């Protein structure tokens with residue numbers, strides 16, 4: 001009669017199958033989240049290369065800004081020491 005007890009657990013695999021189905025459904029959003037993370041990891045190398053270029057960077061000057069010929073810093077036009085000379089007040 002004990003074998004009947006062993007047979008009983010054998011019915012559980014059916015439940016496990018259903019659990020696997022549930023897990024499979026639960027894994028769907030998980031894998032989707034992983035898919036989102038993977039592209040980010042691939043983007044990092046490229047982003048680092050872009051950062052290296054941006055570290056050295058030519059700061060885009062605005063029309064109202066100028067780059068000092070002495071300290072090479074970009075200042076607002078109001079910081080220009082003399083009109084026609086790209087020298088800031090600090091360097092003048």
Ligand SMILES: [Zn+2]
Pocket residue numbers: 068069070071072073087088089090091
């Ligand atoms: Zn300067």
